[in-house]
Amino acid sequence: KPKEFVSDLAVIGIYYFKDVAVLKNELQSVLDNNIIHGGEYQINDGIKQMMAKGMKFVPGKVDEWMDCGNKDVTVETNSRMLGFLHNDGEHLIDYDVKSENSNIIPPCYIGKNVVLINATVGPNVSLGDGCHVQNTEIKNSLVQTHVHIKNAHLDNAMIGNHASFDGDFTSISIGDYSVLE
Known part of the structure; x- marks a missing residue:
């Protein structure tokens, strides 16, 4: 959560990857290097590595969110x-x-x-x-x-x-x- 305003968008935990093998390789790197935040491995660390390699991420827009919690x-x-x-x-x-x-x-x-x-x-x-x-x-x-x-x-x-x-x-x-x- 940045201290300075970056965007009014939020991560809702739904991702789409054109080539999931790339993500899998980056997540394997997270595991191999024992990169842990908050006591657990995080998908964000794999995504950050992909971004550092110049891969583009485009935010999707959700018009309606229906919480299926009840x-x-x-x-x-x-x-x-x-x-x-x-x-x-x-x-x-x-x-x-x-x-x-x-x-x-x-x-x-x-x-x-x-x-x-x-x-x-x-x-x-x-x-x-x-x-x-x-x-x-x-x-x-x-x-x-x-x-x-x-x-x-x-x-x-x-x-x-x-x-x-x-x-x-x-x-x-x-x-x-x-x-x-």
């Missing part, structure tokens, strides 16, 4: 991303989805080996691989992989991997391997 914003971000991908014509539903008496309302992402029985999914729902959804309505929700959901009406929900949910709750956030019955 359920509501994460679910909202998922919904917006689904909308962007759907509008771009991306195929978001795996061809192997097994659907029985079910309805999918776009935009939705539905992964591999998903089973839908008497379910309405969407809009704005992501279902990870291996999910089983039965007698359920889900909208505006993010569900990770290998989740079993039945008898539910979910809106603004986020469910972690390998969770099992049976119930009539609406706004939930449960983590990996959780069970609500």
Whole structure:
């Protein structure tokens, strides 16, 4: 953080490198020379070495930053991303989805080996691989992989991997391997 004004831009921790091998070599140099700041190796030291060798860095501009640090914003971000991908014509539903008496309302992402029985999914729902959804309505929700959901009406929900949910709750956030019955 310079004492004199340099820029009103901030580093948000997202980088794009055209040739990642160059960065890898510089980071190897950081490791080999045991360059440590704050008790750890820093990507900035590799980047500084690249700059010292005359490589150009161009700042990108982020029009909007959505912090996915809580359920509501994460679910909202998922919904917006689904909308962007759907509008771009991306195929978001795996061809192997097994659907029985079910309805999918776009935009939705539905992964591999998903089973839908008497379910309405969407809009704005992501279902990870291996999910089983039965007698359920889900909208505006993010569900990770290998989740079993039945008898539910979910809106603004986020469910972690390998969770099992049976119930009539609406706004939930449960983590990996959780069970609500």
